[in-house]
Amino acid sequence: MEPVLSIQNISKSYGSVQALKNVSFDVPAGSVFGVLGPNGSGKTTMLGIILDILIADGGTYSWFGGMQKDAARKQIGSLLETPNFYHYMSAIDNLEITAAIRQAGLEDRERVLQLVGLTERKTSKFQTYSLGMKQRLAIGAALLGRPKVLVLDEPTNGLDPAGIAEIRSLIKTLNKEGITIIIASHLLDEIEKVCTHVAILKKGTLLLDGPVDDVLRSEDQLEVRAADMQELQRILQSMDGITKIRLADNTLQLACAPGIEPEHVNSFCSGKGIVLSHLLLRKKSLESKFMELTS
Amino acid sequence: MKELLAIEWMKIRRYRTFWVLVGLFLLLMPIWNFEVAYGLINLGGGKQGVNFLNTAYSFPDVWSNVGFWGSIFVLFLSILVIIITTNEYTYKTNRQNVIDGWSRLGFYHAKVLLVFIISAIATAYVFLLGFIFGIINSGSAANVFSEIQQVGYFFLLSVNYLGFALFLSIWIKRSGLAIGLFLLYSFIIENIAKSIINHWTDLPVGNLMPLQASDELLPFPIMQMAKTMMGNSPSISMNVYALATMLWCLVYYYCGKMILVKRDW
Incomplete structure (x- = not known):
């Protein structure tokens, strides 16, 4: 299927600061596409360009195959x-x-106000709104006329935890209805929970992009401790399926091949006469993966 | 075009500042003209004051009088244009309009149309005031249309001032600074430049500067009389001033367009 948005070699500088360097990627139809990166990595600049607010120094983009x-x-x-x-x-x-x-039709206004929970305050002036309400109204406005694509830059800014959860479920619902969603965020949690695809930016360079499972394949980690750490390390080096061992904070961090479960390690160690005083399975978060990629 | 104006109207019709400034324009202009016509505003003040402004408010001279005083009141409308335009930058709604699907030029042309519409309405009002004062003071509607070109000059002047205000707003983006520069330019900077140029030239070429060109179309009636009495100093014809005014309007239009199309929003 034709991508909803195709970006080719977009570059943009502000004076001597190069905000985007030759960035290219496609946003597949029906995806929730996360644009991820630390502050100042060029996310908003990227979105500004594809919405014609900012003018790229070079490169092209096209929506819906060149509309x-x-x-x-x-x-x-x-x-x-x-x-x-x-x-x-x-x-x-x-x-x-x-x-x-x-x-779009005027009658759609009531629907979107209902959707973002502002029906009761719909006749209040915008300047009397709280930050969270302003953000909700902006999301409501974006939904007006049932667009095919949503572009959301830090959509949960200013929202309370309940509001964040609402927006997240709204995004999932809309995506199920077939709407493509492009979402920029530095909140990895947000991206991890909703995105199907990601592009990771760092200082204006595209590091990676693709389906979230490929880009951010999670690797689990085991933490172990025992009274004799040196001996523990020595014997674990001989265990099959342990791909990496790292000593940190008097704890061994083990990267394991698929299929290696905590009980395997435990029984292996006790078989070698070592009693573990600590055994913990740590799911590697997107956050640590992200830190690894961008730092 | 209708769509652009309809949306522009949605933006301003609920804006109180718009109504206050328009209301003051509509209210103060007839009061001021009334006071001038009946000698309430005079030199020295009070009942003994010299009634130097009390020039004829009968046809056809009434047109140059309401036209001239109207040109002063255009300042209200210029400031209104600056406020309406810079508000968009302050609220970043210019961005939102484009994000929602307007082209950059669509945004611009909505404002340009607004300049024309405000000028047309103000011109109609000047005509109405002139007509009423003229009828009252002349006693008849004979000669109504002699000197009626003054009303046309008022329209040109208004488009010129409001167009300049629009250009400044787009260029500067900030309300306070744009209003300050607008007033500074129209009252001081242009006069300094004009005087310097006129000092070195035979014809008063300095009068062709942007706002001055249209000020020349509607001169202070007393000064006009004095000039005529002093006789034949070289002058530039009204047609040239009218043409210069239109050219300046085109210059603002294209400069504004260049800025909007090329600049980040």
């Missing part, structure tokens, strides 16, 4: 960086403008 760009943006719901609304107008009136520009 005219203004027309394409009308079918994309976007939240970029901050919620941008007319402060002196209410939520419902602000959405009137959004609907008019997007050429």
